Amino acid sequence: MTQTSPASATPPRARAEIDLVALRTNVRALRALARGAQLMAVVKADAYGHGAVRCARAAVEAGAGWLGTATPEEALALREAGLPGRILCWLWTPGGPWRGAIEAGIDVSVSGMWALAEVTAAARVAGTPARVHLKADTGLGRSGCQPGAGWAELVAQALRAEADGLVRITGLWSHFACAEEPGHPSTAAQLALFREMVAYAEERGVHPEVRHIANSPATLTLPEAHFDLVRTGIALYGISPSPGIGAPGEFGLRPVMTLAANIALVKHVPEGHGVSYGHRHITAGETTLGLVPLGYADGVPLHASGAGPVLIGGKWHTVAGRVAMDQFVVDLGGDEPAVGTEAIVFGPGDRGEPTAEDWARAAGTIAYEIVTRIGGRVPRVYVDTEHTG
Structure with a gap:
């Protein structure tokens, strides 16, 4: 029973967990x-x-x-x-x-x-x-x-x-x-x-x-x-x-990759505040924004701007505005998760998180591309332990 990750005292900003x-x-x-x-x-x-x-x-x-x-x-x-x-x-x-x-x-x-x-x-x-x-x-x-x-x-x-x-x-x-x-x-x-x-x-x-x-x-x-x-x-x-x-479970299959990051910033903004490049998202009212430190340089599709789903604090949120090279923003609708809270981009779906197929639909592509494009600066963390519960 092993779990391995890059040798570092600093927690990674993001990670792709690979379930062996x-x-x-x-x-x-x-x-x-x-x-x-x-x-x-x-x-x-x-x-x-x-x-x-x-x-x-x-x-x-x-x-x-x-x-x-x-x-x-x-x-x-x-x-x-x-x-x-x-x-x-x-x-x-x-x-x-x-x-x-x-x-x-x-x-x-x-x-x-x-x-x-x-x-x-x-x-x-x-x-x-x-x-x-x-x-x-x-x-x-x-x-x-x-x-x-x-x-x-x-x-x-x-x-x-x-x-x-x-x-x-x-x-x-x-x-x-x-x-x-x-x-x-x-x-x-x-x-x-x-x-x-x-x-x-x-x-x-x-x-x-x-x-x-x-x-x-x-x-x-x-x-x-x-x-x-x-x-x-x-x-x-x-x-x-x-x-x-058919869905993976119909064939006895389980998704292997979970992509997650730790929220880097949570802040209050007023109604009418623009979010990310081009201001494609304008806040409809006073709200909170969360910054997820993953972007298209890491493989998050630009075409999922305004549509990609993320699980934060047990709730689905959607990418607000344009995905940038290194980060994207979610409109938390007033929720205030602590900085460092996990944002699950996709995974098997066991915890209610989006799947790679959900992201494929959001980006107008196929799930093959979603997992394959995750870049090298996202460390792979290999998990080799049986699931419980």
Whole structure:
């Protein structure tokens, strides 16, 4: 049972509490939903703002068999931190650190011939075969090889490189475009095309360790898409991929991050007082204002100005006026909490506080962005103790 925070005698002005018990619980719930498929814990973008190394360790402890990152630098950092097991990274650009990834035993994604050429050249220098996942573009239109002649050429050349001992084709994969919208016709079309492209590769001699297309929403709602491995990102952190799919608790998930700060100032102001830049908020009467020392430099969305909810003293209050770089103001309506009182920006909702989804609605965005954008100057405090009460 541990709780860790930056070593300092000074209390932080703000903090993002990361509940590792909740994360492990989420991994176990997602593994149960995966129905026998292996689970990849996606920890790209510093684990969606939660801290990649600590979250990766907790996920592996709870049974995640794979870790996933976007960039090779993220994957290499996990290896340098001592994370074992399978790691896949998929966002490559020409001249990337292929050799380093190969020597670190990291699986790499290949979407086209240029990437296959670079990874095979690096494997020759490294003297060890690269672990390669061939990615199919089944309709998302981002990375991935197009079906037809492009896929045929990529499969053929990858098999040739495998015969030469330069690669091992360890995975065949793709990514959904609209799985967070239940019933969207593109999802069934992508799944059918993925099956076709996998069958084509396997008929020509590809024997992958894993076939995978399911992201978080497909893991939660589309068991026929699970194949050998599911890739869970946002769900790992206890956030539903979209309100249309359902609330986190419906799937046994709990939000992992709580963002809070200590009120820096409480003061009385008269009716007609302007608040923050542009005076977009004018007090309707004599009131009290509270200063929360978090701003858009910390990840609080500017687009939530005048709308973002905060829990202070057991009551919801709303950002008054414009969010500034380092702070925002709430109109307390006459309440007078003491300076230093906790203001909870978002969390699991257990104490009546707003959630990341509430902030997403207030800012006109998605909950993924709310947690991922929390900046580096907000210290992460890792809590690893069971909840009571």
